[in-house]
Amino acid sequence: MKATVDEMETAAEPTEKTLLAPADGKKQRRISPLASVQLSVFLMTLMAATILLGAWCPQEAQVGQEKVFEAFDRPTAEFLVRAGITDIFHSPWFLTITALMTVNMVVVSFQRVFPKLKSYNREMPFFGGKEIGKLACNRKIDLRAGSQTAVLGQLTAALTRLGYKVKFSQGQGLKAEFGRLGRLAPTVTHIGLLSLLTGITITSWTGFNGFRPVLLEESLNFDDAKHASLWIGKMPAWTVKVVSTRRENYPTGEAKQWFSVLSVLDKDGKVLKTQEISVNNPLSYEGVDIYQSSWGLDQLVVSFNGQKRKLGLNSMGQKYAAFLPLDTDTVLIMSLSSEGKELRVFAKRKEWEAPKLLGVVPLGRTLKLGGVDMVFEKVLPVTGLQYKCDPGLPVTYGAFLIIMVGVLLASIPHRHLWCAIESEGESQALFIGGTSRKAKVGFERSLDKLIEDLGPFKEELK
């Protein structure tokens, strides 16, 4: 049975209309305006423009509002804050676009993408010379008499080598298909995107996160954790104690890695787990992950003639320094490196150009400053701990994997090719043609190569 040209084209690369049209000729199902591809592209453009704006303007949620005022003059910063651009990813505008994109994606998935799966196993009909001649890419070659079997044999071998699946018709023809898996790309990608939405929703409803700088021997709890307003999760009852923390340096003095030994403690102080963490190596306990996020020396403890004094340390490049005003003109400056093993003590008076070194004192030792004994008691490091609980993560990771597979499948071009050998008077003609929506020129070139290899059988190329 010969198919019409319209049927042929749709068979080769099924269009939305024919795919959604029931095979028994019932009226075609109506597609919602929300499933429009134009709407998808329009929303993608709006989303991209909004994200671009958010990437350009410092975001309060990441860097705080003060950075906005640092980056712009006051009137501009105030305008940006009022317009919601400084927190654009939580603005009604962005949430509306996200909601619209979600609806669009769900409707597109169920009305356009998933129904195409029904046609995945649909067999394409065999085409005759007339139908092949109407395909977008087609050739006609006059063959030598009696060469049809050899021609079809050679074409079959060549197409099989190229990865096509070849089938013969009862008469003198064949059909071949390449990259059928590629047709699954939209379905797989959309399943991945919908799974991603599911994962994000689970995280939003049940997850929490936060950051806390914790001093040595102090504990982290989750009282100030952040979570969504619509939240049905549960906070852990246990806490995390910083047992020790240190910094590892390169020989040049720059930070190579930060380490903290953490112990998970229950309500009664019983140790449930102990682990050393570092950047890129977190601690995980009951679904909560604790990350080494930053590190520094926070406080210096010294004593003057037996009287202890805690001084705040400031980061000064590779050194830390504490400042102790002695009177209106004199400041005692104490500096130390990140190892915290040796304290350098300086004095600076207004009239001096540079501070004067008074002495160097190792940890636990005494430095005589006139009539005062100054003891370098200890240094308190602070470790920056980031924590998060993300119950939707397995679904999200699964979605990432599915999206990757879908995107990889999309790079496979789906091609159909038909051949028919027909008698025209005393001579015979080979009609060969096909369709490839993604890489047409590449397909045409492969077709021409097939024909070129048929040289010995050709009578004349028209």
Add this chain to the structure above:
Amino acid sequence: MTDLQMTLTNTAGVSSVMSLWVFIVSNFTGSKSRLKERSIKLGNWVMLIGFLCLSAAIITRGIEAERFPLSNLYESLLWFAWATMGGFIYVSRAYGIYQLGWLASLTAIIFFFYGNCLPQSQHDIMPLVPALVSYWRWIHVPPLIVSYAMFFLAGLSGLLNLYQSGRKVTLGIMILTIAMASTAIGLGTFSDKVEVYILQLMFVGSSLVGTVLGFLSLKKVDAAKSAETEAVKRAAMYDDVGYRCVAVGFPLLTFGIITGGLWANHAWGSYWSWDPKESMALVTWLSYAAYIHLRIQRELSAEKLSVVAVLGLLLTLLTYLGFNSLGFGGLHSYGKIK
């Protein structure tokens, strides 16, 4: 940097310059002459030599540094030039193209030159900051750099499609737009005299205006050029080449974004934090997702798709170099030189 590494890098740079000239000469020979065929072959060979030298230079740098050699702007530029040359060799084998050759060589030269002008501290092998001490670095970064190079080649193919289809006004506008955007990045990297907002405006403004004007000017067609059968065939071929580059680049970008999310989650406990660079990578991803939808679902004309591909090139440029050179902050500041 060892002498061997410097020699290999310089050889790759010189090879790019040589292949550029050979490809340019091939454009002025007869359309089917033997000289043209030979010069194209020579150009491809010179490019291949450059590619191999650069591969060796990157490997020796890795051996010298005792780590994966992709941790600062200079090293990423070497990778970008390597991927551009490799990408061209890949598509030229499939299509036998030649005009793209000189554009690919020119791109590699510009990036070599850009890398060469960076301060010595970028050329020197420096220790890694704690956040970069991870196996994720070689999983996350190379696919992104290769995807950027493929998107560049797609954009360049778009320019050639516009030329072959007789859209010379559009071509002029798009070239001017790319030049403006590149100038903004160059000034942002090497000059402190121009205000950062002016540079941002220069980049984003010219890209926006250029793209809109590019679309509007598509109706202006050089009738003589568009009537040439050969030109029409070449235009279709460059459209195909552009799509093939996107078909390679898009999965790599997706992989790069996803692995970036996995790394961020592993290191900081959050796979997405709307950091400027990751946001920009998402914008680029969305633009190519739109390109693919427009191509497959809407069957947009090759010329319109070419303008979209050039817009993609501009967004790629902004993602890759713009965010560090035009004063955007964020977690991905390792590429900053100031």
